[in-house]
Amino acid sequence: MANNKKAGTTKKIGDFGERKAARYLMRHGYWIKERNYHAGKYEIDLIAVSLRWIAFVEVKTRSYRAEELSNGIPPAHAVDAEKIRFTRAAAARYLREHPTRKRPRMDVVEVWIVDGKVERIRHLPAAY
Numbered sequence: 001m002a003n004n005k006k007a008g009t010t011k012k013i014g015d016f017g018e019r020k021a022a023r024y025l026m027r028h029g030y031w032i033k034e035r036n037y038h039a040g041k042y043e044i045d046l047i048a049v050s051l052r053w054i055a056f057v058e059v060k061t062r063s064y065r066a067e068e069l070s071n072g073i074p075p076a077h078a079v080d081a082e083k084i085r086f087t088r089a090a091a092a093r094y095l096r097e098h099p100t101r102k103r104p105r106m107d108v109v110e111v112w113i114v115d116g117k118v119e120r121i122r123h124l125p126a127a128y
Helices: 002-027 066-071 081-097
Strands: 031-039 042-049 053-064 103-114 117-124
Touching: 002 031, 002 042, 002 053, 002 103, 002 117, 031 081, 042 081, 053 066, 053 081, 066 103, 081 103
Parallel strands: 053 103
Antiparallel strands: 031 042, 042 053, 103 117
């Protein structure tokens, strides 16, 4: 039972982070074209467009205690080689289905949470 509770909490934190990341990107000139785009078993958290770019965005949200924030491992460190491979495959499928003249880019948005509140959001354009 504890694993289900933890998984539910992790999903809530992830969903919260995705909403905050989408708002952040919109405030910085992006339009959110898709949320949780699925290409078979692969998924992209956000697909955001600007005048020049189509960004396939992986959102990584982590919850920290205040004393951990200064030396905590950044959320983007959770993007491993497998996640990169899966996200690229999903992006390629999306581009086949939705051709565009915009330049594609693979971004990461980190959302740092302390005591249930967003402490920091960092956008890493062209992260991989």
